[in-house]
Amino acid sequence: MDVYEKIKELGISIPKPPAKGGVYSPAKAFGQGLVYVSGCGPLIGEPVKGKLGKEFSIEEGQIFARNCMLNVLAVLEANIGDLNRVKNCVKILTLVASAEDFYDQPAVANGGSQLLIDIFGAEKGAPARSAIGANALPGNIPVETEALFEIEG
Numbered sequence: 001m002d003v004y005e006k007i008k009e010l011g012i013s014i015p016k017p018p019a020k021g022g023v024y025s026p027a028k029a030f031g032q033g034l035v036y037v038s039g040c041g042p043l044i045g046e047p048v049k050g051k052l053g054k055e056f057s058i059e060e061g062q063i064f065a066r067n068c069m070l071n072v073l074a075v076l077e078a079n080i081g082d083l084n085r086v087k088n089c090v091k092i093l094t095l096v097a098s099a100e101d102f103y104d105q106p107a108v109a110n111g112g113s114q115l116l117i118d119i120f121g122a123e124k125g126a127p128a129r130s131a132i133g134a135n136a137l138p139g140n141i142p143v144e145t146e147a148l149f150e151i152e153g
Contacts (some may be wrong), residue, residue, distance in 0.1 A: 053102025
């Protein structure tokens, strides 16, 4: 199935790529068909600030992780031109700004992982993954995600 048909069927849209927050490349192609997408926050609409386990619940964190992944896909699309070229969602890293006693970073990361599976299917959409707690993230955002994709052609 065409990725854009699937996205439409899911009732979602890919946002505009987020603005760069520093001196770096938002995406970098390397090796044989690999593209690394730098960390993206959850900003789609209203800014969010705070930590999981303090200001935000796991369910809210999953929405933030999903929004991070939408921003990752926006950067990827801007870099490769067509998300139908994604051959494999290789790996993601989800960083979760966490209260000292918050231990559910993997549950938060599920929001982004599930979006990839929903769009690309389980075989090529389920990435290898790390979910790590952090005491703070840039701009006091609650979640940030980076990703590595294998691209065709």
